[in-house]
Amino acid sequence: MASATFLSTLSLANKNYLLLTPTHAYAKGYTNNFRVSNLPSIVVRKEGSVRSQGFVAMQEKGGSTLSDDSRTKTPHVLTVAGSDSGAGAGIQADLKACAARRVYCSTVITALTAQNTVGVQGVSNVPEDFVAQQLKSVLSDMQVDVVKTGMLPSVGIVKTLCKTLREFPVHALVVDPVMVSTSGDVLAGPSILSTFLEELLPMADIITPNLKEASALLNGMQLETVDDMRSAARLLHNMGPKNVLVKGGDLPDSSDAVDILYNGHNFYELRSPRIRTRNTHGTGCSLASSIAAEVAKGYPMLSAVKVAKRFVETALDYSKEIDIGNGPQGPFDHLLRLKSHSQACHRQQTFDPSDLFLYAVTDSRMNKRWGRSIIDAVKAAIDGGATIIQLREKDAETKDFMESAKACLRICHLHGVPLLINDRVDVAIACDADGVHVGQSDMPARVARTLLGPEKIIGVSCKTPEQAEQAWVDGADYIGCGGVYPTNTKENNITVGLNGLKTVCMASKLPVVAIGGIGVSNARAVMEICASNLKGVAVVSALFDRECVQTETRKLHEVLLGSNIGST
Ligand SMILES: Nc1ncnc2c1ncn2[C@@H]1O[C@H](COP(=O)(O)OP(=O)(O)O)[C@@H](O)[C@H]1O
Ligand SMILES: Cc1ncc(COP(=O)(O)O)c(N)n1
Ligand SMILES: [Mg+2]
DSSP, X not given: OOOTTSOEEEEETTEEEEEEOHHHHHHHTHHHHEEEEOOTXXXXXXXXXXXXXXXXXXXXXXXXXXXXXXXOOOOEXXXXXXXXXXXXXXXXXXXHHHHHTTOEEEEEEEEEEEEOSSOEEEEEEOOHHHHHHHHHHXXXXXXXXXXXXXXXXXXXXXXXXXXXXXXXXXXXXXEOOOOBOXXXXXXXXXXXXXXXXXXXXXXXXXXXXXXHHHHHHTXXXXXXXXXHHHHHHHHHHTTSOSEEEEEOTTOTTOSEEEEEEEOSSOEEEEEEEOOOOSOOBTHXXXXXXXXXXXXXXXXXXXXXXXXXXXXXXXXXXXXXXXXXXXXXXXXXXXXXXXXXHHHGGGSOSSOOGGGGTEEEEOOHHHHHHTTOOHHHHHHHHHHHTOSEEEEOOSSSOHHHHHHHHHHHXXXXXXXXXXXXXXXXXXXXXXXXXXXXXXXXXXXXXXXXXXXXXXXXXXXXEESSHHHHHHHHHTTOSEEEEOOSSOOSSSTTOOOOHHHHHHHHHHHOSSOEEEESSOOTTTXXXXXXXXXXXXXXXXXXXXXXXXXXXXXXXXXXXXXXXXTTOOOO
């Protein structure tokens, strides 16, 4: 039970209590698993609801001592909203925003909309009792931290939600009072206004109206300036929510995207540059979900709103050129993946082990010695028949390395040759290389896989069957085995010899490329160990510590072709 983060432990009536901050209690998930107790001089809490600041005392359910401090709770947002068939807004935007912000998101669907980048062509409400059933299913079981609401299309649905929330209280409620889509289509009519004002707003930790919605909630008040937004925020705060964020995405003549946050004490004017793009469909839904996500992680409201706004801005900026649909307002890319994927379309399907056939590994010192740029070296190797390139730039400055890597990547992709980066996973990510090659003392392949995702190529240097097994377990695509022969390229490198290579090949579940002191004179002997998973040789000096890289590569290519490898 020892934990530095607990403020203290005390015993009362033979029961153990822990004193800890609400944020910590909350982040650890104790509020869901432990009865929060009423002790003298300590703030009284109701189980599952941690709304005010101060200290809480907790007693483990069942009365035994609290021992599992390692449990971490997965932050969880429940969105109660409408589906957008075009997937730019609504439930679909909420799921993507929460995934991007790394919290779990469950969904209660209130309405189906037939919608695209032109507008809303149809709406079909989900029956009230079925909304109630969805709410109960999720809230009774799944330890929801924050509920975020979007399209609530009928009075009955608003009332059902408020009733269910009283029955299953959550940590916070984020209300995006969706009424009219940006395309001008009505998503919730004026009939819901009174229930909204009387029942839902007073329960909210934050409401996030856009200009039109703030105006509708305030009886048609005109909102045209930042000062108007401040007045609206104050008036809306009087209606009961703890915080009000009036969003200024549609503020006329503003070069900035300005939002006003008011918490009853202070105004915060949050400004970011207005991104010039048509792809803003779903910004409101995504902002509210991201606020909910940050609150679910335990952040205070001001930080949550700032992070959420920065996230929307970043995603809009990234998505400027994305081209989906023919209407005036397109969706954006929450996960910042679509653009780089379309660029990567030249290559690459899945890893092909036969690419290991003639594996050229660059060396900055050799290039310097021969007065070549890394780009010229790569071009020459590809012209000579190299089937995969690894950039191994141990001395380069990161900025220079990145620039060369990007240029080499363009050349490699023109020729359908994969480009890997040695050791520097950060550089591989930054320039969207095809993968990395890591040594035993570099970043573990398992971690590199998490960072690079499932498609990128990962190779690991291995000298023993155990290392080969670990590479397989860690999700590598191939192993490099060596040094087969003594080499000057690596200091203090143990030579495994042909026998060592054979032993590793026999044990390895992954394809193998041999490395270390290999060149025209001995490549054939290496390949003749006849292991079916030995797919080629990796070469540094024999290609790059020579006057003409292209000629040397071509010679080696011929030798390898003659050795009849890669046949399985
Ligand atoms: N072009 C833009 N550039 C940067 N931020 C924007 C842009 N348009 C909207 N935002 C921001 O996106 C969020 C959603 O605002 P808004 O578009 O006004 O809401 P809604 O989508 O509900 O109409 C706000 O934080 C707003 O400042
Ligand atoms: C189902 C649904 N929910 C919300 C919105 C608002 O999104 P926006 O204001 O960005 O058009 C929408 N268009 N559709
Ligand atoms: Mg918008």
